[in-house]
Amino acid sequence: MSVTEPALLSLIEVAAAIAQKKISSREATQSCLDRTAKWQPSLNAYMSIEADAALAAADVADAKLAKGESRGVLHGVPLAHKDMYYDEGHVVTCGSHIRRDFVATTTATSLQRIKDAGTIRLGSLQMVEFAYGPLGHNSHYGAVHNPWAFDHVTGGSSSGSGSAVAARLTFAALGSDTGGSIRLPAHFCGVTGLKTTVGLISRAGAMPLSQSLDTVGPLARTVEDCALLTGLMAGADPLDPTVSTRAVPDYMAATKASAKGMTVGIPKAFYVDDLDPEAARILQDTIATLKSEGVSFVEVDLPDQRQLTAACQMVLATEAAAIHKRWMIERPQDYGAQVLSRLQNGFAISGVSYIEALRWRGPALAAYLAAVTGTDAVLAPVAPAAAPTIAETDVGNTTGSEAMIQRLTRFTRPINYLGLPALSIPAGFTASKLPIGVQLIGRPFDETTLLTIGAAFQRVTDFHTKCPELT
Numbered sequence: 001m002s003v004t005e006p007a008l009l010s011l012i013e014v015a016a017a018i019a020q021k022k023i024s025s026r027e028a029t030q031s032c033l034d035r036t037a038k039w040q041p042s043l044n045a046y047m048s049i050e051a052d053a054a055l056a057a058a059d060v061a062d063a064k065l066a067k068g069e070s071r072g073v074l075h076g077v078p079l080a081h082k083d084m085y086y087d088e089g090h091v092v093t094c095g096s097h098i099r100r101d102f103v104a105t106t107t108a109t110s111l112q113r114i115k116d117a118g119t120i121r122l123g124s125l126q127m128v129e130f131a132y133g134p135l136g137h138n139s140h141y142g143a144v145h146n147p148w149a150f151d152h153v154t155g156g157s158s159s160g161s162g163s164a165v166a167a168r169l170t171f172a173a174l175g176s177d178t179g180g181s182i183r184l185p186a187h188f189c190g191v192t193g194l195k196t197t198v199g200l201i202s203r204a205g206a207m208p209l210s211q212s213l214d215t216v217g218p219l220a221r222t223v224e225d226c227a228l229l230t231g232l233m234a235g236a237d238p239l240d241p242t243v244s245t246r247a248v249p250d251y252m253a254a255t256k257a258s259a260k261g262m263t264v265g266i267p268k269a270f271y272v273d274d275l276d277p278e279a280a281r282i283l284q285d286t287i288a289t290l291k292s293e294g295v296s297f298v299e300v301d302l303p304d305q306r307q308l309t310a311a312c313q314m315v316l317a318t319e320a321a322a323i324h325k326r327w328m329i330e331r332p333q334d335y336g337a338q339v340l341s342r343l344q345n346g347f348a349i350s351g352v353s354y355i356e357a358l359r360w361r362g363p364a365l366a367a368y369l370a371a372v373t374g375t376d377a378v379l380a381p382v383a384p385a386a387a388p389t390i391a392e393t394d395v396g397n398t399t400g401s402e403a404m405i406q407r408l409t410r411f412t413r414p415i416n417y418l419g420l421p422a423l424s425i426p427a428g429f430t431a432s433k434l435p436i437g438v439q440l441i442g443r444p445f446d447e448t449t450l451l452t453i454g455a456a457f458q459r460v461t462d463f464h465t466k467c468p469e470l471t
Helices: 011-019 025-043 051-066 109-116 159-166 183-189 223-233 251-256 277-292 305-330 337-348 351-359 361-371 401-409 413-418 447-459
Strands: 046-049 078-082 120-125 172-176 192-195 216-220 263-267 296-300 377-381 422-429 435-441
Touching (some): 011 025, 011 223, 025 078, 025 120, 046 159, 109 223, 120 159, 159 183, 159 216, 183 192, 183 435, 192 223, 216 223, 223 251, 223 447, 251 447, 277 296, 277 377, 277 422, 277 435, 277 447, 305 337, 305 351, 305 361, 305 413, 351 361, 361 413, 377 447, 422 447, 435 447
Parallel strands (some): 078 120, 078 172, 263 296, 263 377
Antiparallel strands (some): 046 120, 172 216, 192 216, 192 422, 377 435
């Protein structure tokens, strides 16, 4: 483990290096800040950079460690997160004009649990306005740029999280996934991202978009990093009664287990249809790699996933419109045109249609689980292609915008509707050196299986270790 540039370490590696006093928290923090100073003008990944406060907090962490006092497994580790997690005393813009001056009076449960493990704050990360967009555009603060190719999108809505983790500006970051907003940035930026089961992690203090679809999860360098953060955040919370009270598994142990003997399903249709040739190649390469690790594969005939996508969109549009109704009436001019248009679509959906979409989730989940009987997980692409350019996707509120959004999110939305966990892992690069990921889809609250398979893949591949260069 080299510590010549601490920012290049993984989350687990830097935590160990600080705990063992191989490096100080100040050195780790300064390393991230130095890289941010170089990369931020090209990436626009940060919403706020709080260098002085971060260094002061790092000095406090170092002083405590010198006295033999440690706050937890991430003592002194500097992190930044998507700017939708309330952090008491800090401005939380939610990527919007409406909340550009909103100062949080509470701290999100998920963020507090990570802070309780000893982390310090570097600042906050850019995001799509109110988390309602899969590409990374933001009409108020500008698009976030992909560190592998500055003229390409990062994916959204956790755009800053994907970009900053990929460029090694932070060791990990919280994102959120309502229709693909963790997995798409992970796929487009070449990092690891975990969309958790609905109800695994508290959403208290996280800006809502859709109360029945929103999930909290991490983006990081490795599957192990995601496992550590998930274990810290998961568990019952009196501030969010929708969170499961079941015991939190040992996610770190899952990353050490062998995947040999596991069976993974490959969909016969939908997820393998209309893939760009390089995405199709990388999917086949992933299958071959996992087979070499003792994983077997079978074809699975899934229920019509297009219906799940349509139902997900109906639920999301209706719930988002309900959340934003007052501002849409009082302050429509303060929304970006595309976000406002998408929110207004929710008003066109009847209450009966919305309730029907909610009621169908149970039978749809039962049908999906029946279709994957005999498998431990399902493997699928995250998106049909690598990251498109910012220019070709900056279509604003044109007639083609929704069609583009539909194509890029068609492999993620069904999983959100069913409430299932899904792990996005880097799986290869295109000829033009753009990353491509794949997703492992699991059963409800079975993140452990996904982590086991994902970690096994990363033990024999190095895609997750690749780092973009600033030229």
